[in-house]
Amino acid sequence: MERVAIIGVGQSEFGELWDSGFREIVLKAGIDAIEDAGLEGKEIEAIYIGNMSGGRYLAQEHIAALIADYSGLAELGVPATRVEAADASGGLALRQAYLSVASGVHDIVIAAGAEKVTDVGSEMTTDIMASSADREWEGFVGATIPALYALMARKHFEMYGTTPEDLARVSVKNHKNGALNPKAQFKREITVEDVLNSPKVAEPLRLLDCAPLSDGAAAVILANEKIAREYTDNLVFIKSCTQASDYLALHSRRDITTMEAVRKAASLAYKMAEVSSQNIDVVEIHDSFTIAEIMAYEDLGFVEKGKGAELIREGITELDGSLPVNPSGGLKACGHAIGATGIRQAVEITSQLRGEAGKRQVDCETGLSLNIGGTGATAVVTIYGVV
Amino acid sequence: MLPRFWRKIKYRYDIVGSVCETCNTKYYPPRNFCPICRRRSSIKEEMFEGKGKVLSYTVVHDTPEEYKLEKPYIIALIELDNGPVITSQVVCSENEIRTGMRVKKAFRKYFEDGEDGIIYYGTKFVPDED
Amino acid sequence: MKAGVVAYGTYIPRFRIRAEEIARVWGENPENIRSGLGVFQKSIPDIDEDTATISVEAAREAIERSGIDPERIGAIFVGSESHPYAVKPTATIVGDALGCGNFFHAADFEFACKAGTAGIQTCLGMVKSRMIEFGLAIGADTSQSAPGDPLEYSASAGGAAFIIGDKPIAEIESTLSFTSDTPDFWRREGQPYPSHGGRFTGTPAYFRHVISAARKIMEENGYKAEDFDYAVFHQPNGKFPVRAARMLGFRKEQIEQGLVVRMVGNTYSGSSILGFSAVLDIAKPGEKVLLVSFGSGAGSDAFIFNITDRIESYPRKPAVWDKINQGVHVDYSTYLKLRKKIKMK
Ligand SMILES: [Zn+2]
Numbered sequence: 001m002e003r004v005a006i007i008g009v010g011q012s013e014f015g016e017l018w019d020s021g022f023r024e025i026v027l028k029a030g031i032d033a034i035e036d037a038g039l040e041g042k043e044i045e046a047i048y049i050g051n052m053s054g055g056r057y058l059a060q061e062h063i064a065a066l067i068a069d070y071s072g073l074a075e076l077g078v079p080a081t082r083v084e085a086a087d088a089s090g091g092l093a094l095r096q097a098y099l100s101v102a103s104g105v106h107d108i109v110i111a112a113g114a115e116k117v118t119d120v121g122s123e124m125t126t127d128i129m130a131s132s133a134d135r136e137w138e139g140f141v142g143a144t145i146p147a148l149y150a151l152m153a154r155k156h157f158e159m160y161g162t163t164p165e166d167l168a169r170v171s172v173k174n175h176k177n178g179a180l181n182p183k184a185q186f187k188r189e190i191t192v193e194d195v196l197n198s199p200k201v202a203e204p205l206r207l208l209d210c211a212p213l214s215d216g217a218a219a220v221i222l223a224n225e226k227i228a229r230e231y232t233d234n235l236v237f238i239k240s241c242t243q244a245s246d247y248l249a250l251h252s253r254r255d256i257t258t259m260e261a262v263r264k265a266a267s268l269a270y271k272m273a274e275v276s277s278q279n280i281d282v283v284e285i286h287d288s289f290t291i292a293e294i295m296a297y298e299d300l301g302f303v304e305k306g307k308g309a310e311l312i313r314e315g316i317t318e319l320d321g322s323l324p325v326n327p328s329g330g331l332k333a334c335g336h337a338i339g340a341t342g343i344r345q346a347v348e349i350t351s352q353l354r355g356e357a358g359k360r361q362v363d364c365e366t367g368l369s370l371n372i373g374g375t376g377a378t379a380v381v382t383i384y385g386v387v
Numbered sequence: 388m389l390p391r392f393w394r395k396i397k398y399r400y401d402i403v404g405s406v407c408e409t410c411n412t413k414y415y416p417p418r419n420f421c422p423i424c425r426r427r428s429s430i431k432e433e434m435f436e437g438k439g440k441v442l443s444y445t446v447v448h449d450t451p452e453e454y455k456l457e458k459p460y461i462i463a464l465i466e467l468d469n470g471p472v473i474t475s476q477v478v479c480s481e482n483e484i485r486t487g488m489r490v491k492k493a494f495r496k497y498f499e500d501g502e503d504g505i506i507y508y509g510t511k512f513v514p515d516e517d
Numbered sequence: 518m519k520a521g522v523v524a525y526g527t528y529i530p531r532f533r534i535r536a537e538e539i540a541r542v543w544g545e546n547p548e549n550i551r552s553g554l555g556v557f558q559k560s561i562p563d564i565d566e567d568t569a570t571i572s573v574e575a576a577r578e579a580i581e582r583s584g585i586d587p588e589r590i591g592a593i594f595v596g597s598e599s600h601p602y603a604v605k606p607t608a609t610i611v612g613d614a615l616g617c618g619n620f621f622h623a624a625d626f627e628f629a630c631k632a633g634t635a636g637i638q639t640c641l642g643m644v645k646s647r648m649i650e651f652g653l654a655i656g657a658d659t660s661q662s663a664p665g666d667p668l669e670y671s672a673s674a675g676g677a678a679f680i681i682g683d684k685p686i687a688e689i690e691s692t693l694s695f696t697s698d699t700p701d702f703w704r705r706e707g708q709p710y711p712s713h714g715g716r717f718t719g720t721p722a723y724f725r726h727v728i729s730a731a732r733k734i735m736e737e738n739g740y741k742a743e744d745f746d747y748a749v750f751h752q753p754n755g756k757f758p759v760r761a762a763r764m765l766g767f768r769k770e771q772i773e774q775g776l777v778v779r780m781v782g783n784t785y786s787g788s789s790i791l792g793f794s795a796v797l798d799i800a801k802p803g804e805k806v807l808l809v810s811f812g813s814g815a816g817s818d819a820f821i822f823n824i825t826d827r828i829e830s831y832p833r834k835p836a837v838w839d840k841i842n843q844g845v846h847v848d849y850s851t852y853l854k855l856r857k858k859i860k861m862k
Contacts, residue, residue: 123452130451136395137416138474141497141509142447142454147462150445158443158486202462203446247422251415251464251472256443400573400614434616456564456854456861478563480845494573494614496565506601508569508610 004101005228006236006384007108008037008221009347014335015185017215022058022116023070029217029340030071030112037221038231044221045106047073047080048097050089050113051339054082056128057117067112086132087288089113090218090342091243091371091380097222098241098382107227113343114217125213132374134249146210146289148250148375150202153291156257157204160306164204167290168195169312171208171332174287177319178329180360185214185335209290211330216337218344236353239273239366241382242266248377257306261379262299262370269368270301273383277301280383281364282352283323284345286372287330296370297325300381324362327352342371342380349384388500392507399509402435402492404471413471435470437492438515442466446481453498465490465512476511483514491515520644521685521822522637523651524585526578527794527837528571529675529781532561533844534852536670542849543665550670555755559673559782561847561855562659566674568597569607571657571787573614575678579653580615582832585680587615591649592622594639596632596656596786597676598704598711600625611655622649629702630751631812632656633677633786638692638818640681651682658785663710664858671754673782677790686828687797687806690821691738695730702813713813719757722815727751727761730817731809735765738821742766746804749792751811752778761809774799781841793822795837800824 010032012025020028026049034041047068054063064080073080083092090113097111117125130139133148143151156162172192178184190208198207228235244264247253253260270276277300285300287293294308302323303311311317317325328334328348331341349367351357367384395416397403404415408429412421415435421428444463447454454460461477461484476497477490490512497507535558537547551557562571572595580587595607608623622643626632633656640652657676662668681689701722704711714722727750735741742748748767750758755778762772775792784791789810796806806822853859 126449126451136391140507141462141474141476141511142451142457142460143462143474144447144449144451146449147445147447150447151443151462151464154445154486155443199448200446200459201449203448205445249474251474256464396613397616400610401616456857478565494570494577495563496567496570506567506569508614511565 001102002104002224004098004222004238006220006350007223007228007231008033009350011183011218011347012216014214014216014337016118025217026067026114029219033219033221043108044110046109048093048111049082050093051082052086052089053128085378086373087338087341088371088373088378088380089339094342094346095241095243098238101222101224108223110219110221112219113340115338115340116215117213118215138249146205147202149289149291150205152256153204159257162309166309167209168192170290170293171195173318174326174330174332177327177360178333181329184329184333186333211288211332211336214335214337216340218340218347220346234354236350237385239383239385240269242269243380246377259299259376261376265379265381266300269381269383279366280368282362282367283325284348284369285325286370287332327360327362345369353384353386404435405430406433415471415473436468439465439467441486441488444484478511479514489515518645519688520683521688522679523682523685524579524583524680525794526575527677528574529840530560530562530566531844533558533846534561538849539670554670556671557779560675561852562674564855567601567659568599568657569601569610571676572611572655575676576615579678579680588618590617590651590653592643592652594624594626594636594654596626596636597658598627598629598785599658599660629812629814630785630788631810631818633790634810634818637679641689644681651680654679656786656790658787660785661710671783673784675784675791676787677794686831687822687824690823691734692820693734694816694818695726696816699815723757723811726815726817727809727811730819731765734819745807747796748772748807749775749789750809751789753783755779798833798836802826
């Protein structure tokens with residue numbers, strides 16, 4: 001297997017991008033990544049794009065061809081592939097790109113993720129997101145995605161004593177980090193009281209427990225080690241990139257306070273990267289809901305099951321803690337552009353490992369990102385290192 | 388949506404699921420393939436008891452368009468007596484719902500395809516505490 | 518062949534509104550309503566309840582209590598003036614929800630408030646002719662009334678289901694109908710609320726039909742009022758059935774148990790049969806019951822029931838009166854929302 005390095009990263013702004021359409025947003029991220037890598041563009045041999053629901057947000061399928069076209073790569077006949085796993089679509093694109101280089105099939109590829117959500121109304125958005133769970137047996141009865149995370153949260157409260165304040169602290173931390181990220185959707189700090197007084201969405205989850213749904217795109221250029229060294233000395237390697245599945249609906253799972261897909265993907269990722277959870281210096285976690293971050297602390301093996309809230313209570317996952325989580329602001333503050341999120345996480349970890357993260361820079365050599373689809377039926381774990 | 392709903396009427400109007408006779412695991416919604424036994428699975432349809440207890444619940448305030456009039460409504464995971472876990476609505480007041488609460492099935496309307504569309508009926512749950 | 522009711526079940530939604538609350542909104546004196554109409558409160562369906570859901574719940578109770586295999590039910594008739602669909606039967610929804618298979622006869626009936634008893638008669642005919650083993654007759658409604666209309670104090674929601682077959686708990690000794698074209702109350706196609714002839718609904722409509730049917734069936738079978746243990750008349754309000762009973766020579770004690778309208782309102786197609794169900798809840802073997810329904814437009818179905826020994830082993834809890842006496846009271850604005858009387862986008 002070839003070693004795979006990230007040689008360029010790019011990201012659009014995340015948020016309500018009223019002036020930009022899907023094509024402009026993707027192009028912005030892609031061109032940034034290509035420029036960052038010092039490529040001309042035509043060196044790219046394949047495109048992998050994560051996008052959850054172009055079909056419903058834009059009534060546009062065949063998203064990969066659209067991107068190949070507007071990036072000028074269709075002119076060269078470059079193959080473009082769209083992958084989908086709800087909001088883990090970006091993680092899947094990263095993994096497909098990684099596999100294509102690791103296998104030796106391609107030398108340089110681009111992995112991107114993009115979503116344009118604000119062209120439809122908020123009720124439509126809720127409906128589209130509900131498609132990431134079991135539409136017929138969860139969505140039909142009114143179990144929205146926040147509702148399903150709320151079921152997990154309540155069970156976690158009852159089994160392990162996690163509290164609404166613990167969830168609020170996750171949101172507060174991520175907003176604090178987001179305030180330091182120029183690309184973040186929300187660059188303002190909030191308090192625990194703000195979270196606890198925000199409108200109820202699906203009890204016990206409140207508005208400020210939930211990540212926004214945003215427009216945005218992100219892209220990374222991957223190359224094998226030999227090619228990568230021709231472009232940069234500041235290499236960030238993908239040491240492993242794994243993916244696992246779980247039952248789509250919560251009612252089919254043995255324990256809704258555990259995301260089995262996260263546990264399985266993580267354990268394989270550590271093994272393949274030959275590191276342990278204790279070696280990780282910086283983490284980007286899929287905090288689509290605050291409870292997801294707490295459960296991920298446990299399922300990624302940073303702390304034993306049920307003790308996730310301790311990490312946030314003790315400040316361990318703060319920017320200045322021993323295990324900074326979501327220095328970007330996470331999905332909550334940086335924004336959640338659904339299909340873009342998995343790639344956006346890779347952009348953040350790469351910036352951190354390169355030492356280019358500005359005010360939010362943490363001391364790190366090994367990083368991890370976790371991208372989750374829907375309520376956890378898909379998980380992608382990526383481990384990054386400078387050597 | 389129409390054929391898709393019609394196809395599952397039997398399983399929505401009552402709690403008809405399936406059981407794998409090889410490992411005795413019960414499934415709702417029904418599966419025609421047991422994830423545990425895989426090719427050794429032997430699936431049979433089974434009607435489950437319409438009683439059970441609430442494992443977890445949430446009061447939903449931010450609702451999809453079709454549930455606007457029911458806001459807020461309660462979604463719960465319910466463990467059926469001698470049966471699987473089902474995701475359903477529980478019809479009761481916000482102050483009444485709690486985990487561990489005993490509930491029983493009720494035939495109710497889920498939503499309508501607007502004023503001139505079809506009506507989607509199905510199984511919900513109501514308190515069963517006496 | 519003896520045939521009649523082999524099982525019954527009822528359903529009453531949990532919400533209630535008091536007459537005072539409606540009177541408060543429309544500037545009426547609540548005391549006039551209570552004494553004038555004889556309705557103190559009425560039931561209201563939940564936002565996710567309609568005639569189909571009420572029918573299924575009532576029928577499920579009958580099936581559960583009797584243990585009858587739903588596949589042995591050969592006919593389902595749902596009588597209602599508030600079928601959820603103008604075109605598309607309620608009876609098919611009920612059949613599938615109960616698991617009756619596919620080989621059963623089904624139809625929806627509409628005859629204002631007597632569509633439920635019309636179903637009982639039809640089932641009886643089919644059972645006696647041996648076309649079917651069991652027939653399911655349901656009367657259920659979530660009746661609408663225009664805001665501010667006096668009907669608003671009474672138009673309520675509920676239903677009762679009867680399985681008709683041989684080996685009955687209440688044998689039908691006799692039944693007949695009295696019918697004429699009398700436009701006392703109607704609702705035109707596409708109209709959301711019914712219209713009525715005000716005081717015309719009394720003497721020429723309700724009383725003429727109820728009294729004629731009752732007199733005829735008693736006369737034909739050689740009975741007098743005192744031969745019955747109970748009598749139940751259609752209950753559009755608390756006044757009419759009491760006056761009808763008096764006109765026919767029945768005492769207060771004979772009608773009290775079945776007089777549910779004061780506390781539940783007029784459940785339309787469910788009205789007289791809900792009252793009859795309340796009587797079955799306490800009836801003893803050997804007792805005799807007179808039931809007379811009334812449907813505007815107009816007609817009355819009269820029945821003489823003889824309670825059999827089988828009633829003693831038939832589970833009768835929770836009783837109709839238990840269900841009536843439960844309930845959560847709501848205010849008028851909640852009522853408007855539940856009944857979808859507020860025009861929304
Ligand atoms: Zn099995």
